[in-house]
Amino acid sequence: MQKLYAVLNNYAKEENSMRLTKKQMERLESLLSQMTTEEKIGQMNQVSSSIVGGFDIPMSELQEMIKDGRISREELEEMMDKAERDYHEEDIRAGLVGSIMGNDPKKANELQRIAMEESRLGIPLIIGFDVIHGLRSVYPISIAEAGSFDDALFEETAKMAAKESRAYGIGWNFAPMIDVARDARWGRVSEGPGEDPYLASRFARGKVRGLQNDQSEVGNYVAACVKHYIAYGACEGGKDYNTVAMSSSQLHNVYLPPFRAAMEEGAATVMAAFNDLNGIPCTVNQDMLRDTLKDKLGLRGFVVSDANAIRECITHGIASDNTDAGIKAVMAGMDMDMGSRIYLNELKGAVEKGLVPMSVIDEAVRRILAVKLWLGLFENPYVPESVISLYEKEIPAEHIALARKAAEESIVLLKNENNILPIKKTQKICLVGALAGKAEEVVGAWAMGWKVRDCVSILDGLKNAGADVVYYPCCGPEGEINDAQLSAACNEGDVIVAVVGETRAMSGEATSRTDISLPGKQREMLEKLLETGKPVVAVLMNGRPMAIKWESENVPAILEAWHLGIQMGNAVADVLFGSVNPSGKLVSSFPAHSGQCPMYYNHPNTGRPAGESKFTSKYVDAPIEALYPFGYGISYTKIKYDDISVTEQNDWLNVSVMLKNVGDTEGVEVVQLYMQDVTASLVRPVRELKGYQRIKLKPKEEKKVCFSLNKQEMGFYDNSGKYLLEDGLFRIFVGGNSKDTLMQEIMVSF
Numbered sequence: 001m002q003k004l005y006a007v008l009n010n011y012a013k014e015e016n017s018m019r020l021t022k023k024q025m026e027r028l029e030s031l032l033s034q035m036t037t038e039e040k041i042g043q044m045n046q047v048s049s050s051i052v053g054g055f056d057i058p059m060s061e062l063q064e065m066i067k068d069g070r071i072s073r074e075e076l077e078e079m080m081d082k083a084e085r086d087y088h089e090e091d092i093r094a095g096l097v098g099s100i101m102g103n104d105p106k107k108a109n110e111l112q113r114i115a116m117e118e119s120r121l122g123i124p125l126i127i128g129f130d131v132i133h134g135l136r137s138v139y140p141i142s143i144a145e146a147g148s149f150d151d152a153l154f155e156e157t158a159k160m161a162a163k164e165s166r167a168y169g170i171g172w173n174f175a176p177m178i179d180v181a182r183d184a185r186w187g188r189v190s191e192g193p194g195e196d197p198y199l200a201s202r203f204a205r206g207k208v209r210g211l212q213n214d215q216s217e218v219g220n221y222v223a224a225c226v227k228h229y230i231a232y233g234a235c236e237g238g239k240d241y242n243t244v245a246m247s248s249s250q251l252h253n254v255y256l257p258p259f260r261a262a263m264e265e266g267a268a269t270v271m272a273a274f275n276d277l278n279g280i281p282c283t284v285n286q287d288m289l290r291d292t293l294k295d296k297l298g299l300r301g302f303v304v305s306d307a308n309a310i311r312e313c314i315t316h317g318i319a320s321d322n323t324d325a326g327i328k329a330v331m332a333g334m335d336m337d338m339g340s341r342i343y344l345n346e347l348k349g350a351v352e353k354g355l356v357p358m359s360v361i362d363e364a365v366r367r368i369l370a371v372k373l374w375l376g377l378f379e380n381p382y383v384p385e386s387v388i389s390l391y392e393k394e395i396p397a398e399h400i401a402l403a404r405k406a407a408e409e410s411i412v413l414l415k416n417e418n419n420i421l422p423i424k425k426t427q428k429i430c431l432v433g434a435l436a437g438k439a440e441e442v443v444g445a446w447a448m449g450w451k452v453r454d455c456v457s458i459l460d461g462l463k464n465a466g467a468d469v470v471y472y473p474c475c476g477p478e479g480e481i482n483d484a485q486l487s488a489a490c491n492e493g494d495v496i497v498a499v500v501g502e503t504r505a506m507s508g509e510a511t512s513r514t515d516i517s518l519p520g521k522q523r524e525m526l527e528k529l530l531e532t533g534k535p536v537v538a539v540l541m542n543g544r545p546m547a548i549k550w551e552s553e554n555v556p557a558i559l560e561a562w563h564l565g566i567q568m569g570n571a572v573a574d575v576l577f578g579s580v581n582p583s584g585k586l587v588s589s590f591p592a593h594s595g596q597c598p599m600y601y602n603h604p605n606t607g608r609p610a611g612e613s614k615f616t617s618k619y620v621d622a623p624i625e626a627l628y629p630f631g632y633g634i635s636y637t638k639i640k641y642d643d644i645s646v647t648e649q650n651d652w653l654n655v656s657v658m659l660k661n662v663g664d665t666e667g668v669e670v671v672q673l674y675m676q677d678v679t680a681s682l683v684r685p686v687r688e689l690k691g692y693q694r695i696k697l698k699p700k701e702e703k704k705v706c707f708s709l710n711k712q713e714m715g716f717y718d719n720s721g722k723y724l725l726e727d728g729l730f731r732i733f734v735g736g737n738s739k740d741t742l743m744q745e746i747m748v749s750f
């Protein structure tokens with residue numbers, strides 16, 4: 001307890017982090033002293049509403065029915081919405097529930113009223129929900145938004161999400177997802193900020209600040225829940241939930257940094273990952289939870305398991321039964337059980353038998369109550385009626401504007417042969433691709449709480465922009481080509497815009513794939529469209545990097561538009577017509593072939609770097625380099641880099657470069673700083689991102705861009721978790737992507 005309060009007190013000095021006042025700490029202690037063992041364990045129990053009695057048809061059959069088209073996804077969602085649900089009111093009344101999931105503000109108020117007025121101690125619930133990239137106002141999926149390299153944007157969109165969450169009764173967002181991910185076969189790459197630990201750390205900081213720091217009103221902030229701790233993104237083969245084995249140095253240098261950054265920013269809670277790490281499931285991993293996260297990194301609030309993960313420790317083969325799983329989890333430092341009810345059913349007995357000390361339970365409860373107190377839930381448990389009716393009507397205009405800005409900044413131009421883009425308003429557009437007309441597809445994976453009436457499809461975006469457009473769906477990621485529509489499409493328009501990619505259901509959880517090329521018959525459709533000889537623009541709408549070698553060789557213009565959220569259509573139209581000059585960059589390398597996964601720019605050096613010679617590290621049937629590397633993205637203007645300079649000054653390296661906009665269009669360039677530690681006591685990456693800036697340049701404008709790199713940030717962790725700064729030769733690179741850079745070497749001593 002002393003330690004926990006030292007943490008909370010210590011941070012109490014910091015502006016805006018999760019902190020408690022002395023009065024709140026006293027209240028916490030007073031509550032704890034009144035709680036029975038059951039009530040304490042109740043706080044550690046998270047539930048979600050369950051459907052009463054189930055459906056007449058089993059869930060597996062319903063899923064089959066969606067697949068073969070007997071019912072639509074919308075019909076299933078409607079059935080789920082209408083089904084009678086059990087919200088565990090009795091358990092709440094008895095003080096046996098600490099948290100519930102949900103996004104219904106009226107229901108939230110009803111349940112809070114039971115907790116506040118009918119439970120013995122009147123402790124409010126903390127209502128959690130997956131608000132990963134927005135709630136009502138959905139902004140781009142994280143892999144897209146991270147590509148804006150805009151820290152202020154990361155923060156602003158999170159702020160918007162926090163406000164909307166509170167308006168729906170949610171005080172706790174299961175976000176940000178900050179898993180570094182380097183294997184595009186893993187469907188969850190969509191949810192996170194890509195393959196680089198430095199960018200992921202800045203993304204994590206922005207998101208935590210946005211969710212938590214505006215504490216001026218209760219309605220403005222929520223508790224962040226950074227996830228999935230730890231190394232979930234390294235699941236073997238990109239297969240979801242799979243095993244993870246890695247060295248301690250890799251863990252510390254690549255997968256931990258975003259979590260370390262989030263802890264420094266004061267993130268209130270953490271969700272443990274499903275996977276095992278070197279044989280120990282994260283759910284019961286004492287070294288990672290209690291020792292590293294809580295003791296070393298100083299987590300202020302609590303840790304929650306992933307859904308049903310405590311029970312899954314039995315399936316992992318690490319626990320013999322529910323009791324064993326519950327004991328192992330709580331002893332490892334897992335404070336809250338998501339969904340398995342194992343804590344509720346098993347922990348009291350374990351405490352009585354002396355298998356779990358009461359001090360362990362008390363610590364968990366202190367952490368949970370601390371977050372509830374900090375959120376102001378005791379004083380403000382309810383969503384005001386006025387706020388509920390506001391959102392029933394519409395989304396605030398400033399949220400829509402921000403969703404549009406975020407979408408615009410996230411678009412990446414991959415190719416623009418013969419300046420096909422931007423399209424002139426006088427040109428007639430033939431729009432094809434089923435994805436282009438489906439408003440509900442713009443939201444992407446892990447979006448819940450949106451309304452289709454708020455979503456702008458690409459078709460609608462073009463119409464809103466006043467385009468002269470005809471539309472033929474022709475073919476989507478699933479199903480056959482509609483030949484009649486395709487031949488009609490081939491005869492229309494001055495320019496063809498083909499929207500291809502993945503449905504929103506194709507990325508996110510449990511969507512790993514072995515083949516990440518364009519799904520279905522979409523390539524065939526592109527072939528036919530190209531045969532017309534008309535200019536063709538491919539707009540990609542997807543949740544993961546795609547292996548698009550053929551497309552990059554054959555389609556003259558390619559725009560990576562990801563799943564951009566509710567304003568997708570307007571943002572895509574802005575870029576297609578050139579009212580917005582694209583500035584987004586890729587945060588995940590695009591391979592030429594699926595078989596090259598995992599592919600990432602910051603790989604360790606080998607003794608035989610890939611080259612002409614056969615006996616080097618490469619595939620004999622694939623290009624050596626990424627099709628489009630990390631950091632890549634072009635625009636409607638051209639930026640020239642010159643005159644790199646690197647000098648050492650005390651604790652800093654001063655790096656500068658001259659940038660010139662040699663085109664006729666104003667543009668924003670994401671200038672990227674990389675380094676390589678040439679000789680070290682451990683093999684180091686060929687390049688590592690160490691800084692970035694968004695620089696706006698008018699036509700013909702020149703600017704000197706300066707970076708100050710703190711030498712303390714040039715080290716690395718060894719295999720005992722020790723941070724080392726080793727003197728020697730470093731290469732410093734600056735450029736507009738991770739491959740095309742200027743370079744200067746410098747000897748550095750620390």
Ligand code: BGC
Nearest residue numbers: 130174227228271306307509
């Ligand atoms: C996911 C988490 C999510 C949780 C609650 C799990 O299946 O892995 O990311 O927060 O469900 O919905």
